[in-house]
C-alpha cells in the first residue's frame with residue numbers, strides 16, 4: 001500500500017479486518033496527507049487547516065469516523081453559498097445592499113449561472129457513472145468558462161441582457177471555480193460539475209439531510225492520526241507502516257507485484273506482494289518507473305488528469321479587527337475568512353484570531369512560485385488593505401502552504417478537465433492487473449476526504465473479492 005492519507009489508511013483498515021497482511025509506506029513523515037492541521041504556529045492554542053477544512057453533512061464515512069474517535073463538529077452547520085457576505089472590489093469593501101447596487105441584478109445573474117451549471121445533474125441518475133449521462137459527450141466538451149461567456153453575453157436561456165453576468169458576477173463565478181475546483185473555469189468540464197452536483201443531490205436525498213458543512217474541533221487531521229494509532233495497536237501483527245519510504249518503481253506479472261522503494265538510509269529496497277494499492281495523488285505517480293508498461297489509455301489518464309492548485313495562507317493577528325463572514329476579493333487573496341470564528345477563549349478581552357486566504361487556480365499556482373515568507377508577507381499586507389487594519393494590529397503567527405509545490409502531492413485535488421470525464425473516468429477506476437488506484441481522484445465523491453475513504457474501501461473490497 002502506498003500513501004498514508006485517508007485513502008490508504010481506509011484501505012489498510014478494510015484489508016486488515018478481512019485478514020490480509022498490509023505494509024503501508026509513505027514518502028512523508030506523518031499520516032494524513034492532505035489533511036494537515038497546523039497547531040504549532042499560533043498563540044492561545046488556536047489552530048488552522050492547511051488542507052481539508054470542512055466536512056459536509058452528507059459525508060457519512062468521515063462523520064462515522066469522527067463519531068468513532070470522539071471528534072465533534074465545530075460551530076453551526078453552514079450552507080455553501082456563492083454570494084459571500086462581502087466583496088473587496090476595485091479598492092472598496094462592499095457588503096449587504098451595496099453589493100446589489102454594485103452591479104444591476106448581480107444576485108439574479110449568479111443564481112442563473114448556478115442554475116445553468118447545476119441543471120444537467122438532474123439527468124444523471126448514477127453519479128458514479130457520469131460517462132453514462134445522456135448528454136455526456138456534449139457536456140464534457142464544455143467548460144465552466146463557456147457557460148460564463150454565454151451568461152455574460154446574455155446568450156443562455158433567451159433572457160437577452162436581463163440577468164447577465166457583469167464584471168463582478170464574472171469574478172464571483174471565477175472565484176467559485178477557483179475555490180471549489182481549485183482550477184480556472186476553462187479547466188473544469190461541465191460534465192464533472194454535473195457529476196459533483198448529482199452526487200450531492202443523491203446523497204442528500206438518500207440520507208434525508210440538507211447539504212451543509214462544519215469545521216472539526218481539534219482539526220481534520222485527527223482522523224488519520226487516530227486510524228493510524230488504532231491500526232498500529234493491533235496485536236495480530238497484520239499491519240506495518242513505514243514513513244520516509246518513497247515508491248520508485250513497479251513491476252508485475254501474473255502472480256506477484258514488486259515495488260522498488262527508496263528510503264533515506266538504504267538503497268532501493270524491493271517489496272513483493274499479491275497486490276499493491278497506489279493511494280496517492282497521480283502527480284507523484286508520473287515520475288515512477290513502470291517496468292511493466294501501463295496500458296496506453298491508463299498511462300494517458302495517469303499523466304493527463306487535471307490537478308488544481310490551492311495555496312492557503314493563515315495569519316494570526318492580535319485582535320479581530322475585521323468584517324465578519326466569508327468574503328471574496330479581486331486581489332491576490334481571492335477569498336478571505338476567519339478560521340477561528342468558533343475558537344473563542346473564555347477570558348474576555350481583545351482576542352487574537354486567524355484570517356485565512358484561500359487562493360486557487362492560476363492565482364494559487366502563481367503564489368506557489370514564491371517562498372513561504374514572501375507569501376505570508378504579501379497576503380498579510382493584502383488582508384490589512386482589504387479590512388483597513390493599521391500597523392497597530394500585530395501579526396502573531398502565520399503559515400502558507402502551496403500544495404502544488406510539494407512533490408508528494410503536486411496539486412490540491414483532481415479536476416476533470418473538458419474531455420476527461422468521458423475518456424478517463426472509467427479507466428482510472430479499473431484495476432491494472434495487481435495494481436489498484438485509490439485516492440480522492442478515483443472516488444465518486446471526488447475532491448473530498450469522504451472520497452478518499454470511499455476509494456480506499458472500494459480498492460480493498462476489490463482485492464478481497466479477487467482473493468476469494
Ligand SMILES: Cc1cc2nc3c(=O)[nH]c(=O)nc-3n(C[C@H](O)[C@H](O)[C@H](O)COP(=O)(O)OP(=O)(O)OC[C@H]3O[C@@H](n4cnc5c(N)ncnc54)[C@H](O)[C@@H]3O)c2cc1C
Nearest residue numbers: 003005006007027033034052053054247280439440448449
Ligand atoms: C487546500 C485543500 C483544501 C481542501 N479542502 C477540503 C475540505 O474542506 N473538505 C474535504 O472533504 N476535502 C478537502 N480537501 C481534499 C482532501 O484533503 C483530499 O481529498 C484527501 O485528503 C485526499 O486523501 P488521499 O488519501 O486521496 O490522498 P493524500 O492525502 O494526498 O495521501 C496520499 C499520501 O501518499 C503519499 N505519497 C505520495 N507519493 C508517494 C510515493 N511515491 N511513495 C510513498 N508515498 C507517497 C503522500 O505523502 C500522502 O501522505 C482539500 C484539499 C486541499 C489540498
